[in-house]
Amino acid sequence: MIKIKTKEDIAILREGGKRHAEIMNKLISIVRPGLKTSEIDEAVRKMIGEKGDKASILDYKPHGATRPYPATICVSINDEVVHGIPNENPRTLEEGDIVGLDFALTHKGLITDMAVTVPVGKISKELEDLLSGTREAMMAGIKTAKGGNKVGDISAAIELIGISKGYGVVEDLAGHGVGYHVHEEPFVPNYGEPGKGEVLKPGTVIAIEPMFNLGSHYVVFDKKDGYTYRTKDGKPSAHFEHTVLITKGDAEILTLV
Numbered sequence: 001m002i003k004i005k006t007k008e009d010i011a012i013l014r015e016g017g018k019r020h021a022e023i024m025n026k027l028i029s030i031v032r033p034g035l036k037t038s039e040i041d042e043a044v045r046k047m048i049g050e051k052g053d054k055a056s057i058l059d060y061k062p063h064g065a066t067r068p069y070p071a072t073i074c075v076s077i078n079d080e081v082v083h084g085i086p087n088e089n090p091r092t093l094e095e096g097d098i099v100g101l102d103f104a105l106t107h108k109g110l111i112t113d114m115a116v117t118v119p120v121g122k123i124s125k126e127l128e129d130l131l132s133g134t135r136e137a138m139m140a141g142i143k144t145a146k147g148g149n150k151v152g153d154i155s156a157a158i159e160l161i162g163i164s165k166g167y168g169v170v171e172d173l174a175g176h177g178v179g180y181h182v183h184e185e186p187f188v189p190n191y192g193e194p195g196k197g198e199v200l201k202p203g204t205v206i207a208i209e210p211m212f213n214l215g216s217h218y219v220v221f222d223k224k225d226g227y228t229y230r231t232k233d234g235k236p237s238a239h240f241e242h243t244v245l246i247t248k249g250d251a252e253i254l255t256l257v
Contacts, residue, residue: 002177002185004203009110010245013179013205016053016107017243017254020114023047024101025257033095033121037075037086044073044103056104056111056182063183066226074115076100076228081211081219081237082115082173083227095121098131100239104182113178113207114255115241127236130167130214134238137161137190137210141175142244145251147202154200155192158210162190168217169210170237173229178243179205200246205254209241 005013027043048055055072062069069085076084077091077099084100093099102115117131140157154175162169169191177184186198190210213219215235222228231237244251 002198002201002204003180004201005179005205005245006203009179010203012108012110013112013243013245013254016105016110017112018257019051019053019107020105020112021255021257023105024114024116024255027101028116028118031093031099031118031120033093035093036090037077037084037093038090040075040101041071041073041086048072048105054106056106056113060182069227073101073103076102076237076239078236079231079234081170081213081229081231082239083229085225085227088225093120096123098123098127098236098238100237102239102241104178110180111178111182112243112255113182113241114243115209115239117238117240126214129165130212130236130238133161133165133167134210134212135240137212138208138240138242141208141210142242142251142253145200145206145208145244145246147200147246147248149200150195150197151186151188151200152192152196153194154208155189155197156194159191162210162212165212168213168215168231170213170217170219172219173211175207175209175241177205178207202247204246205243206246207241207243209239211237211239213237
């Protein structure tokens with residue numbers, strides 16, 4: 001069941017979303033060649049804690065997982081699509097890499113979710129285009145996320161951008177409702193048909209998060225760590241995500257400074 005947020009909930013989510021975006025912007029500014037993934041995790045842990053908030057995914061155990069997630073943030077490098085673990089077998093970022101930064105924040109009991117993929121130093125034009133194209137798709141999805149429209153309108157807008165640019169649109173992972181829990185209904189795929197799926201009602205809060213691969217759309221799951229998804233063909237992947245509030249008009253991006 002889709003859970004409509006109250007006015008009081010929305011006020012808290014706005015506060016939390018602003019804090020979330022501020023932390024993400026600071027995090028982006030420290031990304032550089034030579035930075036260890038464990039240092040990213042430590043930085044997020046410190047910044048979230050400084051304001052008395054909580055890292056929503058630390059010790060969170062999603063449905064089907066064999067163990068709780070062990071870090072405050074997912075750090076996914078190059079062919080890692082999502083859910084890379086930064087503090088177990090830490091890796092060092094290298095010039096030319098792209099790195100996905102994805103974390104959820106709990107402020108006064110309510111949760112926002114946000115992700116970006118950023119360059120490490122100078123990257124190729126091909127990777128620059130992948131990042132800009134994936135972000136463009138996220139914004140296209142957000143533009144269609146209006147009260148009265150349907151989930152399929154978001155999905156189709158995202159898919160159209162991915163296909164037009166020749167990217168593999170990841171089908172095994174998707175956006176979702178958020179707020180009271182890390183993952184709520186509705187399920188928001190990154191592919192689909194306009195006019196299909198649940199009606200977007202004002203007060204619904206969702207995370208819109210396209211994932212595009214430079215190669216095929218196929219992904220594989222790392223059974224060893226129990227969390228990381230990688231592209232099947234080993235080619236790079238990009239991921240962007242905002243938490244948005246559905247209104248009677250344009251969606252309000254909550255994770256935006």
